[in-house]
Amino acid sequence: MKVRVLTTIISALLLVPLTNGCWDRREINDIAFVTATAADLTQDKKYRVTVQIPLPGKISDVGQKGGGGGSSGNKAYFLDSATGDTFRAANMQQQNAMSRQLYFSHMRVFLFGEDLAKQNIESPIDVMSRIPQNRMTTYLLVSSGPAADLLNAEATMEKTPAEFLRELANESMTHPRTVKRVTEALLAEGQDPIMPVVSWTMTKPGEAGEEQSNVKLAGVAIFQKQKMVAMLSGRAADGVLWAMGEYRRPMITIRATNGSGFVSVMVTGYHVRTTVKSMPDGRMVCEIKARVTGELSENTSNLTYERSQNLPSLERQASQAVIDDMRLGVAQLQRYHADPIGICNRVYRNYPRYWHRVRQNWRDDFYPNIPVHIDAQVEIRNSGNATSPVGVPEEELQS
Amino acid sequence: MDGRVLIRKRKRRSAEQEHGPDRRETGFETSASAGVQGGQPTSSTWQSPVSDHLDENLTIMLKAFSECADLQVRPLRVGHARDACILYLTGMVSATDLSEEALRPLMYDFAPVDGHVNNWLASDRIRNEGIVLAQVGRADTFCQVIDEIVGGRAVLFVDGLPQAFLLSTSGQERRGISEPETESVVRGPREGFTEDLEANMALLRHKIRTPQLKASSFTLGQYTKTQVLLVYIEDLADPKVITEAKRRIGSIEIDGVLESGYIEELIEDQPMSPFPQFQYSERPDTIAAQLLEGRFAILTEGTPFVLVAPVTWWQFVQASEDYYERFFLVYLVRVLRYISLFLALFLPAMYIAVTTYHQDMLPTSLVMSVAAARESIPFPAIIEALIMELTFEALREAGIRLPKAVGQAVSILGALVIGQAAVEAGIVSAPMVIIVAITGIASFTLPRYNAAIAIRLLRFPMMLLAAVLGMFGIVIGVMWITIHLCKLRSFGVPYLSGLAPYKRKEVKDLFFRPPWWKMVFRPSSVAHHNRKRMGERQMPTPDKASGSRGGAR
Incomplete structure (x- = not known):
């Protein structure tokens, strides 16, 4: 009797896991893994969301020996685009036309279209920090022009454009901008986010080569909180990255003193120190100091840099080049009233009382008028394997 | 003859006797139904003392051993004077020893010495002067006699003496001492127990x-x-x-x-x-x-x-060689065993949980290749895992039982079926094959077979839990196993002694093996009262007085 009651209870309990049908079970081959998303703004102020979904069967040649089924088509990925009033609504539109379930855990790159970035980046950021499927480590990029186009680039180097963009974003800064970093900047007092800019480019190897579309890094996007105000490129962008200490693998190229060629210094390590000081007269002064170590990587002039006074002068020139870049960048930042370096944030932290006085309208009154003293010291430690320029005859060398 | 086979035969014979057609006739059988009293079927005749008539004794013995073809009855004359008889079971005594050390002296050398003609056939004289075996016993009842015969002794009845001599010869043929096949070592003694x-x-x-x-x-x-x-x-x-x-x-x-x-x-x-x-x-x-x-x-x-x-549980992840090899290596090996233990128990379950519930836990490129491999697989991950695990278990079982010549065929078949054909046919995916292979290798690294069986068994409920509830199910399973292990005791000693209940000094021998000079005390959970195993501070150091150790100075 007792045994029978016990068996009844146990079998009833055993039925529970077997009958409820594993409601959130989804096989790995029933999932559409989104690896990159692009968000644009349409003419009628709606969100256009484009997702890139790699087709596992095309991406990987594992297990393709026998059997049938699998994904079909020519490209290794699938692109789908939909519009909606909100970011999420657009996603739901896409889901309706998809045989597999959209899954965002593996989204590594998120692209903002230029128009959307100028308007407001808040809605996508909100979705990404709200839904646990999304990762805080997703890289954020701004595209010049519509973002959806970039997901269509050939980018033959990697299997999908998403992978290409991810590697590119990873190379863009020392600490690539992720959802986490951008959110931190959005929430911090006296600080603005910054994002790398990517743009469409065509490469053509020689006249006979076939033209290919590709994506390249093209500077940085400057924000005032959630609104993009400018895109910097060239030396100004480099200067901003220098000043932030975010320049990844910098290279300093300068003209040799006598104008006979160029010298390149490869930076092996650098440290940027940003401080804010209160002057006796009550004004705030910012100081940005960079200490750079590097090695000579190219020398097309006829100067030797081994055991002569040429080296200190080269170091001076290189330092000046870095200072010039940074000046240019910081000037641009102050012009656009955007502070990705966090100068005002340092004021807020170190002089909170002072900050509360200037806080009202700090962006327009306080920040553009802070004097920023910029200094850089380049130290060259090594001249590479060669001691003197290889292609220059010895009698023409100047020491 | 192999000892084990011999014992089997003995068992079968007694069963035959019990169910044989003539079971009512012999005293042996009637007593069998009497019960387990003293573990020995008895009857009134058997309890009776040995008589001094050889014929009577032989009649009773032959009745007890009726239908026993291997009973040998060897009549002889002791000292050319008195009838006697030796009884034994073939194969259980050494015939050479018996003839050299009992038959020959009794039949030829044993004779009355001149002055002692009287009573020269007394029992202690036969034992002291007639038999040259080391062990000679004495039995007074038939019960004892029968016990000794089935126990492998020869029994000597002498007419006129109301007792039986028990002759222990060097015994039956047994397997010699050889290297234990189930626990071979690189370093350590090579002798193993036998059936004897x-x-x-x-x-x-x-x-x-x-x-x-x-x-x-x-x-x-x-x-x-x-x-x-x-x-x-x-x-x-x-x-x-x-x-x-x-x-x-x-x-x-x-x-x-x-x-x-x-x-x-x-x-x-x-x-x-x-x-x-x-x-x-x-x-x-x-x-x-x-x-x-x-x-x-x-x-x-x-x-x-x-x-x-x-x-304790820890003994099952320790091999005897751990204590012979230098301790650095054992550190590595023990860590390896614990990792293997974890893999053997959880790896298939983890794979199922991750591929059906937690796809976000894998790196993107890995998730892609797993997804690609699973594209054409018709079964859910759990079914796939069960197919592979069961095939593997069947293969392992087949490999154990088969004769060595056929074993090779099985391994080829297994390698083809598990390794290649199943993947090519689109029945299971390649990652699953790898998972099963790693699990198999991991389960072989456990040094004790009976512990490995437990792990092998528990893998299946873990897989089912993972299939139903994902990681959550695995956690439930881990908790269940942990609670069970904490509750388990072996002769009053907690199964996880050292860790639970925690003993600071013993933890060191669970996950790592400390050098011998550090293991001063025995595990307290077993040896409570006498714990010190060796002198303290025995770590070898250079002799400070002379500056060098054992130097030729």
């Missing part, structure tokens, strides 16, 4: 030469009369544990004990647990080490496997 209880006990005595090594004897099995020895070291073993062990072994009532497994299942603490509560070993050095830690061993006649208790 006396030889096994002698092997232990060779390791531990002290009278404090005690062995109390039990005879188990109504028909097999298997001799069992409970061995322990008096000062080290907990007397309470020994008393309890004696009580449990003494209360066994069974018709036969053919292997130590019978005893294990009859006296373990938690019969329904998948985890073993006895360790077994074929190696005298392993058993000696356990005895030196205060445990007891159970030696069983007819099997080389010796049981050890009380055990």
Whole structure:
């Protein structure tokens, strides 16, 4: 009797896991893994969301020996685009036309279209920090022009454009901008986010080569909180990255003193120190100091840099080049009233009382008028394997 | 002849007798139904003392051993004067010894010395002057006589003497001492136990030469009369544990004990647990080490496997070689074993959970290749895993039982079926093959087979839990196993002793093996009262006085 009651209870309990049908079970081959998303703004102020979904069967040649089924088509990925009033609504539109379930855990790159970035980046950021499927480590990029186009680039180097963009974003800064970093900047007092800019480019190897579309890094996007105000490129962008200490693998190229060629210094390590000081007269002064170590990587002039006074002068020139870049960048930042370096944030932290006085309208009154003293010291430690320029005859060398 | 086969035959014979057509006729059979009293079927005739008429004795003996074709009856004349008869079972005594050391002296050399003609055939004279064997016993009842004959002795009846002489010769043919096949080592003794209880006990005595090594004897099995020895070291073993062990072994009532497994299942603490509560070993050095830690061993006649208790879980992840090889290597090996333990238990379950519930836990490129491999697979991950695991288990089972010549065919078949064909046919995915292979390798690294079985069994419920509830299910399974292990006891010793209950000094020998000069104390959970194993501070250091150690100065 007792045994029978016990068996009844146990079998009833055993039925529970077997009958409820594993409601959130989804096989790995029933999932559409989104690896990159692009968000644009349409003419009628709606969100256009484009997702890139790699087709596992095309991406990987594992297990393709026998059997049938699998994904079909020519490209290794699938692109789908939909519009909606909100970011999420657009996603739901896409889901309706998809045989597999959209899954965002593996989204590594998120692209903002230029128009959307100028308007407001808040809605996508909100979705990404709200839904646990999304990762805080997703890289954020701004595209010049519509973002959806970039997901269509050939980018033959990697299997999908998403992978290409991810590697590119990873190379863009020392600490690539992720959802986490951008959110931190959005929430911090006296600080603005910054994002790398990517743009469409065509490469053509020689006249006979076939033209290919590709994506390249093209500077940085400057924000005032959630609104993009400018895109910097060239030396100004480099200067901003220098000043932030975010320049990844910098290279300093300068003209040799006598104008006979160029010298390149490869930076092996650098440290940027940003401080804010209160002057006796009550004004705030910012100081940005960079200490750079590097090695000579190219020398097309006829100067030797081994055991002569040429080296200190080269170091001076290189330092000046870095200072010039940074000046240019910081000037641009102050012009656009955007502070990705966090100068005002340092004021807020170190002089909170002072900050509360200037806080009202700090962006327009306080920040553009802070004097920023910029200094850089380049130290060259090594001249590479060669001691003197290889292609220059010895009698023409100047020491 | 192989010892085990011999024992099987004996068992079968007694069964035949019991169910044979002539069961009512012999005294042996009528008493069989009387019950298990003393583990010995008896009858009134058997209880009666041996008479002084040889004919009467022989009649009773022949009746008892009717239909026993292997009973040898050898009539002779002692000292050319008195009729006598030797009875024994073929193969259980050494015929050469018997003829050289009992028959020859009795028939030719034994004669009245001139002055002592009177009473020269008295029993002690026959024993003292007639027989040159080392062990000569005496039996007064038929009951004893029969016991001794089936126990492998020759029995000598002499007309006119109301007793029987028991002649112990060098005994039956047994397998010699060889290297234990189930526990081979790179470094360590190569001898293993055999089926012979006396030889096994002698092997232990060779390791531990002290009278404090005690062995109390039990005879188990109504028909097999298997001799069992409970061995322990008096000062080290907990007397309470020994008393309890004696009580449990003494209360066994069974018709036969053919292997130590019978005893294990009859006296373990938690019969329904998948985890073993006895360790077994074929190696005298392993058993000696356990005895030196205060445990007891159970030696069983007819099997080389010796049981050890009380055990803790940690013993099952330790091999005897751990204590012979230098400790650095053992650090690595032990860590490897724990990782393997984890993999063997959880890897298929983790794979199922991750691919059906937690796809975000894998790196993107890995998730892509897994998804690609699974594109054309018709089954859900759990079914796929079950197919592969069951195939693997079947293959392993087939490999154990098959003769070596066929074994190779099985491994080729297995490699093709598991490794290649199943993937190419689109029945299972390649990652699953890898998972099963890693799991298989991991489960082979556990040094104790009975512990590996427990892990092997528990893998399947873990897989089902993972399939139903994902990681959450695995966590439930882990908790269930942990609670069970914490509750489990072997002869009153907690199964996870050292970790739970936590003992700071013992944890070091669980996950790593400290060098010998650090293991000053025995594990306290087993040896409570006599814990110190060696002198302290024995770590070798350079001699400070002379500046160098053993230098030629």
